[in-house]
Amino acid sequence: MPQNLRELLAPNAHSERLKFQNTLLLEMYKNIYDMMNPEQFKEYYKTTRETLWMYMQESENAKSKIKKLLESESAHAMNIRRYKEYPKTPNVGDLKRCQNTMDEIDRVMKTAEDVRKKIEKQRATLFNPDTVQLKQMYRSVELNKYDLILDQISSSVKESQDIRSKLQCTLSKLRESFSQVRAEAAEHKRKKQQKKDVIKKKRRRTVQSKVKSANKVTQLLCAENLVTRESGKQPELKRKITSEEFKNFDNIKLLPKLHLKGLALLIQLHAFENEERAESILGTLTAISIKPKADKPKPKKLKETEKKSQAAFMANWLSSKPSTSASSDTNVSDQSKPKEGASGQEAEEKQSDSDSGGISVDSDDTIDLSGSDTTFDSD
Numbered sequence: 001m002p003q004n005l006r007e008l009l010a011p012n013a014h015s016e017r018l019k020f021q022n023t024l025l026l027e028m029y030k031n032i033y034d035m036m037n038p039e040q041f042k043e044y045y046k047t048t049r050e051t052l053w054m055y056m057q058e059s060e061n062a063k064s065k066i067k068k069l070l071e072s073e074s075a076h077a078m079n080i081r082r083y084k085e086y087p088k089t090p091n092v093g094d095l096k097r098c099q100n101t102m103d104e105i106d107r108v109m110k111t112a113e114d115v116r117k118k119i120e121k122q123r124a125t126l127f128n129p130d131t132v133q134l135k136q137m138y139r140s141v142e143l144n145k146y147d148l149i150l151d152q153i154s155s156s157v158k159e160s161q162d163i164r165s166k167l168q169c170t171l172s173k174l175r176e177s178f179s180q181v182r183a184e185a186a187e188h189k190r191k192k193q194q195k196k197d198v199i200k201k202k203r204r205r206t207v208q209s210k211v212k213s214a215n216k217v218t219q220l221l222c223a224e225n226l227v228t229r230e231s232g233k234q235p236e237l238k239r240k241i242t243s244e245e246f247k248n249f250d251n252i253k254l255l256p257k258l259h260l261k262g263l264a265l266l267i268q269l270h271a272f273e274n275e276e277r278a279e280s281i282l283g284t285l286t287a288i289s290i291k292p293k294a295d296k297p298k299p300k301k302l303k304e305t306e307k308k309s310q311a312a313f314m315a316n317w318l319s320s321k322p323s324t325s326a327s328s329d330t331n332v333s334d335q336s337k338p339k340e341g342a343s344g345q346e347a348e349e350k351q352s353d354s355d356s357g358g359i360s361v362d363s364d365d366t367i368d369l370s371g372s373d374t375t376f377d378s379d
Contacts, residue, residue: 005029005038008045020056021049024145032138044138052145055119059149062112063156069108070163076104080163083170092178092186098171105164112157119150211235213262218271220252220259221245226271227262237269246274249281256289 008025010018025045033041069076079101087094123146126139207229214235215225222245229235254263263282272278 005042008042017053020053024049024052024141028141031141035138048142051122052142055115055122055146055149058115059119059153062108062115062153065108066112066156066160069104070160076101080105080167084163084166086170086173090174090177092182093190095171095174095178095183096187096190098167098174102164102167102171105160105167109157109160109164112153112160116150116153116157119146119153122146123150207235210261210265213259214265215262217254217259217262217266220254221248227265227269235265235269237266237271240273241266241271243273246272246277249277254281254285256285260285260289 005025009022013019013022028041028045028048036044068074070080071077079097083094083098083101123143126143126146211227211229214227218224218226218241221241226238226241227235228238254260260282263278263285266272267275267278267282
């Protein structure tokens with residue numbers, strides 16, 4: 001093998017991908033290396049290995065889903081083993097379970113069929129559209145790989161189709177045995193029982209959480225787990241916490257998130273001799289845990305009517321506003337000339353006002369100009 005191709009070989013092929021690439025390189029070098037120049041071969045190999053690996057992974061994922069559905073210990077897998085043949089003691093609930101399992105098989109089969117069609121479409125690009133011959137003879141290795149992938153995924157699809165046919169036969173017999181009304185009633189009963197089971201599990205997890213928290217407290221006080229709980233029973237206390245152990249409260253740090261539920265359970269089980277002090281500590285932890293957070297002020301949102309009224313006001317104001325040049329000319333003329341009909345005294349007062357910065361001063365007010373601000377002091 002030439003040196004430029006040896007560089008493409010992975011020296012320590014420990015992963016499946018590297019092993020596949022090394023095998024593909026050796027196979028392509030043995031069969032088609034002489035059909036093209038070295039640089040063309042190198043580029044063709046790099047492109048082909050990525051494409052083939054992508055389709056191999058998609059095929060493997062589809063096959064693994066089918067295998068998991070048929071051979072695992074999941075609910076659907078157990079239903080498949082149960083309903084491949086008609087049950088010896090069928091009940092109305094079998095109708096719904098068999099239907100759900102068939103729906104799951106259809107979903108997995110659709111995924112595998114989509115992958116198979118995608119690979120077949122890619123395989124078809126190797127041939128001339130008018131003939132059944134390859135576009136380039138050196139693509140024979142690529143063609144063989146596609147055929148191998150298609151054979152494997154087609155085998156898995158066929159196996160799932162056979163299982164589905166058996167389940168379809170069982171489902172037809174179950175429908176003959178049990179009416180739809182009975183099936184709906186049984187499904188309603190099943191869902192009702194499922195809700196009860198969920199509530200029981202939630203209560204059990206809550207009790208287990210309290211026991212775990214209580215043992216964290218006892219570990220801090222006396223380095224021992226004092227609360228036990230057998231399956232289906234209430235928590236029990238091995239022994240009470242002594243006065244000497246209770247004094248350790250002064251040296252430990254309790255956190256509401258970790259120890260609040262446990263301390264409440266210990267008080268409920270009468271684990272302390274000084275229960276008043278324990279309840280006081282519990283009250284402190286509770287107050288810390290429910291301390292309200294400062295609410296950030298929310299920006300005021302305008303109602304739709306307020307938005308419309310503001311928009312209408314702005315539109316009216318803009319339409320009635322005079323132009324800038326006209327308003328400036330008017331202001332200049334108004335300032336330079338007194339209004340007609342005004343007396344000479346009024347004109348003089350206005351002129352004096354303009355000279356003093358527009359501030360009119362009554363005889364009863366005094367102005368303090370000692371500071372930076374102007375203040376008025378009335379008698």
